[in-house]
Amino acid sequence: xxxxxxxxxxxxxxxxxxxxxxxxxxxxxxxxxxxxxxxxxxxxxxxxxxxxxxxxxxxxxxxxxxxxxxxxxxxxxxxxxxxxxxxxxxxxxxxxxxxxxxxxxxxxxxxxxxxxxxxxxxxxxxxxxxxxxxxxxxxxxxxxxxxxxxxxxxxxxxxxxxxxxxxxxxxxxxxxxxxxxxxxxxxxxxxxxxxxxxxxxxxxxxxxxxxxxxxxxxxxxxxxxxxxxxxxxxxxxxxxxxxxxxxxxxxxxxxxxxxxxxxxxxxxxxxxxxxxxxxxxxxxxxxxxxxxxxxxxxxxxxxxxxxxxxxxxxxxxxxxxxxxxxxxxxxxxxxxxxxxxxxxxxxxxxxxxxxxxxxxxxxxxxxxxxxxxxxxxxxxxxxxxxxxxxxxxxxx
Numbered sequence: 001x002x003x004x005x006x007x008x009x010x011x012x013x014x015x016x017x018x019x020x021x022x023x024x025x026x027x028x029x030x031x032x033x034x035x036x037x038x039x040x041x042x043x044x045x046x047x048x049x050x051x052x053x054x055x056x057x058x059x060x061x062x063x064x065x066x067x068x069x070x071x072x073x074x075x076x077x078x079x080x081x082x083x084x085x086x087x088x089x090x091x092x093x094x095x096x097x098x099x100x101x102x103x104x105x106x107x108x109x110x111x112x113x114x115x116x117x118x119x120x121x122x123x124x125x126x127x128x129x130x131x132x133x134x135x136x137x138x139x140x141x142x143x144x145x146x147x148x149x150x151x152x153x154x155x156x157x158x159x160x161x162x163x164x165x166x167x168x169x170x171x172x173x174x175x176x177x178x179x180x181x182x183x184x185x186x187x188x189x190x191x192x193x194x195x196x197x198x199x200x201x202x203x204x205x206x207x208x209x210x211x212x213x214x215x216x217x218x219x220x221x222x223x224x225x226x227x228x229x230x231x232x233x234x235x236x237x238x239x240x241x242x243x244x245x246x247x248x249x250x251x252x253x254x255x256x257x258x259x260x261x262x263x264x265x266x267x268x269x270x271x272x273x274x275x276x277x278x279x280x281x282x283x284x285x286x287x288x289x290x291x292x293x294x295x296x297x298x299x300x301x302x303x304x305x306x307x308x309x310x311x312x313x314x315x316x317x318x319x320x321x322x323x324x325x326x327x328x329x330x331x332x333x334x335x336x337x338x339x340x341x342x343x344x345x346x347x348x349x350x351x352x353x354x355x356x357x358x359x360x361x362x363x364x365x366x367x368x369x370x371x372x373x374x375x376x377x378x379x380x381x382x383x384x385x386x387x388x389x390x391x392x393x394x395x396x
Contacts, residue, residue, distance in 0.1 A: 006076070010193065011262050018073025018255065020065050030069045032252045036060050062240055066248040070255050071223070074213070077192035078205055080225035082232035084239050085251060089188065089208025091244035092222030093117045096206065099238040100153050100182055103129040108146045109155040110137045111366040112163040114186065115355040117155075134366070138298060140171045147179055156202075157186040158195075159302075162350045162374040163367040164289035164314045166298035169305055173201035182231075188212070188341070193265050194308050198227045204235070211341030212311075214257035215264050219250050264343060264379060268311035271385060272377040278386055279315050284323075284393050286316040286371070312340065313375040321370035323396045324349040328373075330395040333380065333388035340376035345385055348374050 008016065020030055038057040040046035048054035057063050071083035086092045097120070101107060107121065111134040121132050135142040137156055154176050158167040169185065176183045184204045185197040191212040197205045207213055209221040223246075224239075226232035239245060246254075269292070276290035288295070291302035292309030302309060317323040327349075328336050334347040338354050348354060355368050364370070377385070 010077070013073070013076055014259050014261055017076040018069040018071075020069055030066055030252060030255050032248050033060075033065045034248050035064075060248065061243055061245045064245075064248050064251075066255075067246050067251045070246070070251040070258075073255065073258065074192070074207075074209075074223050075225050078187075078198055078225040079196055080198050080205070080227050080232075081229050082236070083223055083225045084232070084236045085209075085246035085254075086222040086224070086239060086244045087246055087250070088220045088244075089114075089206075089210060089222040090116055090120070091242075092206045092208070092224050094120065095235060095239050095242055095244060096155075096184055096204065096224065097121065097125055097130070098242065099235050100184075101125065101130050102152070104131070104150060105129075105152040106131040106133070106148045106150045107153040107155055108133050108135060108137075108143055108151060110157045110160050110165070110167065111135055111362075112160040112165055112368060113155070113157045114161045114188075115350075115358060117157075117186070119357050134362070136165070136367075137167045137172070138165050140168060140175060143172065144175055147175075147181070151179065151181055153182050153184060155184045155186075157189075158197075159189045159291060159310070159312065161186075161189065162312075162314050162354070162372060164291065164296070164312060165367065166291060166296075166301050166306075168301055169197050169200040169202060177201070189312050190306060190310055191261060191265065191341075193261050194310055195306050198225065200305070201227075203227055203231060209254050210339060212265065213261065213341075214254045215261065215342055216253075216257050217339060217342040217344065219253045219257075221246050221250050221254055265308070265311065267379040268343075268377050269308050271379070271382040272311045272313055272375075273309065274382050275375070275377060275385060275389065276313050278389070279313070282393060284318055284396055286318045288313065288315040290314075311377040313377065315373055315375075316369055317371040317373060317396060319371060319396055321351060324371050324373055325352060326396050327392050330392040331388055332391070333384055334375070334392075340374075342376070343379050345378040345380060346376040350374055 049056040075083040133146040187205045206224040280288045290313045334345045337346045
């Protein structure tokens with residue numbers, strides 16, 4: 001009797017969910033179907049595939065066994081109906097915007113959302129008549145005040161990048177349902193291991209799988225998970241039309257990285273807790289935002305809707321912009337880079353890097369101040385990381 005994968009624990013799903021169906025060789029790992037196209041058995045089979053009356057494959061942009069295995073696995077981990085894997089996190093963002101926002105539609109989003117997610121809306125989708133409001137979504141009344149008759153989408157990032165602001169998912173869902181608005185959550189900072197927004201009634205969740213899901217800084221990718229079948233089909237059709245599909249080898253690499261998600265996050269957030277406590281006591285640090293600290297403004301909410309505080313820390317240096325840059329130039333073990341979620345510790349200065357294209361006034365209003373530093377904590381020996389940060393701070 002085969003095990004029921006839906007009833008497995010999270011760790012078991014990481015290893016066993018999403019296997020290739022009808023694999024003739026019974027491979028212990030998901031094989032890479034590195035092909036652009038698939039042969040039909042005959043003309044009738046080809047016609048049936050195009051008509052959707054056969055589960056056969058046609059063309060990798062439309063579907064591929066390796067990519068399907070990843071999609072099935074992440075959908076299981078997020079408790080969704082189905083998933084759509086894409087070539088990057090921004091391919092996921094653009095697919096969502098294209099699928100959910102018509103001309104003259106309105107979107108409400110987190111003010112401190114990932115910089116490129118905001119820039120693409122402000123610079124490009126606005127050219128086609130899409131309107132938007134970026135607000136502090138930690139206060140639900142701000143969202144409510146921003147709702148218009150044409151509001152179609154509430155686009156939340158929680159915890160937010162890079163301010164670590166946390167949004168009450170139950171409250172967002174309750175408000176959105178009253179107004180028949182679709183809800184989307186960028187769950188990249190948590191991964192499915194720490195947070196499952198669909199469980200709270202959110203319609204769609206997505207990730208940059210480049211980050212924690214893959215976890216090894218060796219691929220770029222994105223994935224969208226829908227709670228309901230109709231929405232999944234709508235999003236998948238948009239991905240196929242846009243051509244932003246993930247590559248089979250890319251999918252294989254993500255599947256391989258995903259197997260260790262639980263143990264990677266457990267170690268990295270254990271390190272992060274110690275580092276956040278150290279930073280909070282440092283005389284050159286103005287404040288620290290980490291969900292695992294009681295001083296985080298939404299600490300109690302984090303305990304309620306997250307299964308752990310995660311590995312992301314933001315802190316403000318008292319010396320401002322120059323202090324932030326100075327610290328970047330004096331770390332040795334932490335890598336100065338703009339990604340996150342890998343086994344290695346990364347450090348970056350949002351005001352001069354990831355959010356530098358935002359208007360300064362909007363950036364500061366969103367809480368992305370000049371001296372803010374973002375840390376993505378890895379799985380190194382924590383004493384080595386602490387020594388590195390101590391040394392860098394001495395030079396600030």
